[in-house]
Amino acid sequence: MNFRRMARALALAPIALCAALGGATAQERTLRVSLNTELQVLDPIVTTINATRVFSYLVYDMLFAIDGEGNYQPQMVETYTVSDDRLTYSFRLREGLEWSDGTPVTSEDAVASIRRWAQREALGVQIMRIAEGLRVVDARTFELKLREPYAFVIEALGKPGNVIPVMMPARLANLPANTAVPEVVGSGPFLFDRAGWRPGERATFRRNPRYRPRTEPASGLAGGKVVHFDRVDLISLPDQATRVAALQANEVDYLEIIAADYIEPMRRNRNITIAQPRGAGQIMAIVSLNHAQPPFDNPAIRRAAQLALNQEEVMASIGLPAGMYLSECRSLFMCDTATQSNAGADVFRNAGIERARTLLREAGYNNEPLVFLHSESSALLNPMGVVIADQMRRAGFNVQLATSDYATVAQRRLKRDPVSAGGWSMVNIIWNGIDLVNPLANPGVAYNCATHYSGWYCDPRQTELLRRLASARTAEERTRLADELQAAFHDNVNYILGGQFSAPAAYRSELQNVIEFPIPIFWNMSRR
Structure with missing residues (x-):
């Protein structure tokens, strides 16, 4: 240093x-x-930036929340019941809850907040797709009725990251979900x-x-x-x-x-x-690929990039002390957790620069420019991005670094335009492990075929696996389907896993x- x-x-x-x-x-x-x-954006429904997440837990509250052991507990909810057929959920809010403007929190607010969140979040989209109704029963009680069972309703309403299901007054929650609300009115501790x-x-x-x-x-x-x-x-x-x-x-x-x-x-x-931090408390380095534009609209080229990335080199670039990172982790659901999986890892056999070069030639890559969004202002993303870009170049990619501050990168990665019109091909980001352990909430698969989530990956196999996982009845069936989902993730190369580490x-x-x-x-x- x-x-x-x-x-x-x-x-x-x-x-x-x-x-x-x-x-x-x-x-x-x-x-x-x-x-x-x-902190730049004051609405957790329109962004996934971590500073907004911190802001959200200061000023807003949620129906359910995840505890330190990974279990979901009632938060604004006082009691809830689930019918024997797993189709009807009834929720009753705690008595005496107030918004920061002094008005009472009601079930109308909760229903409107869920509907707004569900327009932007994968789990919410899945639930509303099979919802028969979401209705107010009385001032403190509301009901969700489904047409078919969904295994993760409570986990969805308490998910800790990405698009967070915070509660807002109905007058704000009824505004368009793609635009930040004009006021900050919450029921949180600050x-x-x-x-x-x-x-x-x-x-x-x-x-x-x-x-x-x-x-x-x-x-x-x-x-x-x-x-x-x-x-x-x-x-x-x-x-x-x-x-x-x-x-x-x-x-x-x-x-x-x-x-x-x-x-x-x-x-x-x-x-x-x-x-x-350990396990789900750690962070996963991620390389996001733009599936909507060349060259990564070609799955064979995505696989070449996947095999070019050496996790140990990427992790070494951060300069962490021994014991604060893993030399390799191929589990989409985080290593050293109960959901760790090795499914699909056979695609990494003989991985390395030479194998990546061979795949790239076989894929017909013609030296198309690869625009790599590089966050120079981030202590984590900056060194990792330099190493990843170098690995891609050594594999034969024509990498063009677009270096700027993190805020500029975060905004540009939302653009779906071609490279020639200011678009992008590749960007390295990080995901919190706590967001990855639930397969249905994991952004690496949960936003499959979604049009509003950067990267725009779409694999019909994963759509079906997500549907089956959502209605799985047993832990064994959920584990098997999660393994199949991870194998499809690696095969389609939704993203590239860059390595698991601590950012304490x-x-x-x-x-x-x-x-x-x-x-x-x-x-x-x-x-x-």
């Missing part, structure tokens, strides 16, 4: 943060946080100070006095979200060295992700705690009762 750069950043950090923290008062108990990406929001500088959240925590202990995203801070500031610090220096100087309390080359030095600092949080050791979870959580914790 560059200690001179770090020392300089340490000297400059207090200056930068004095400006960023301008609104705090001495009396407020303030938690100061630096996320890995900037209130967003929109008037004081300074994009690129600071976003402030204050404790919601109307929030009513559940009585159960907090676990993951579930249980009692008891808030001990008056205020949470998300502070924009784009430089990784500055972030670490600010943490050392006690100018920030919590880093969502600590850059790899600072982990070992920070482990020796008794004032800093480094999280230790780092925080001041005086913080206690921190819930270590793939998503930063700011309830339950307090300062000693």
Whole structure:
């Protein structure tokens, strides 16, 4: 690591943060946080950016939530029942829930929120496709009636990532699902100070006095979200060295992700705690291919790219200490989890640059330009992207790097246009492991043939497997179908798995009762 750069950043950090923290008062108990990406979009239905996910769990709540053991628990729901034929679900909301504007939360709000979410999310689309009705019964009760059983209704309503099924007032949820809502009105543990929001500088959240925590202990995203801070500031610090220096100087309390080359030095600092994520708490590096445009509209060319990627080289580029990454993981559902699978991994036999070169020639590749969207501003995506691009070039691809900041990449990857009209061919991204363990919610397969999800992969085999998995009655049948789904994923090359690794949080050791979870959580914790 560059200690001179770090020392300089340490000297400059207090200056930068004095400006960023301008609104705090001495009396407020303030938690100061630096996320890995900037908060730009305030609606989790229209984007999957991780900063928006963090925002969502601060200001919104959900019907169900996943706990630290991977189980789904009622959150805004008080009780629910499922009929013996698995076709009718009845939900009753907790008494006394309020929106941040003071109006009561009703079943009408819940029904409208589910309908809006279901327009944008794969599980929601699947449920509504077989729904006979979703109706209000009374002010606190609503009912979902299906034409055929669906195995993951509760998991869908509590899914922790991508398009999150947050609850909103009906007047907002009834607005178009492809446009961000104009107001932030939630029922979560914090209130967003929109008037004081300074994009690129600071976003402030204050404790919601109307929030009513559940009585159960907090676990993951579930249980009692008891808030001990008056205020949470998300502070924009784009430089990784500055972030670490600010943490050392006690100018920030919590880093969502600590850059790899600072982990070992920070482990020796008794004032800093480094999280230790494992299994579903880790991250999967992903290479997204544009199936809608050449050259990756050709499955044979996609397979050549898949065999060119060496996970160990990609993982080494991050600079993580030993034990924080796997040299190889071919499981779409994450390795070191109960859903780990080796199905379809035989396609990687004899993988490597030479085999990829051979497949590329056989596929008839004619040196078409491959536009690789490269996020230079990301401590994780930047080095991995450089290595992946080099591997593709060595395999014979005509790679053209389109380097920019992450926000620009995230926007451009939504374009379906040809390369000649500003489109793209390939981009490396990351997915949280907690989003991958459920096959029906896993974005690597769940958005099969969807027109609104970047990448636009479509495989009729997977459509049928998803349908059968959704109605599977036994755990054994679900496992078998998940294996078939993963094998089809590798064969069709929906995406390329780049490797599994930890991107740990780092925080001041005086913080206690921190819930270590793939998503930063700011309830339950307090300062000693």
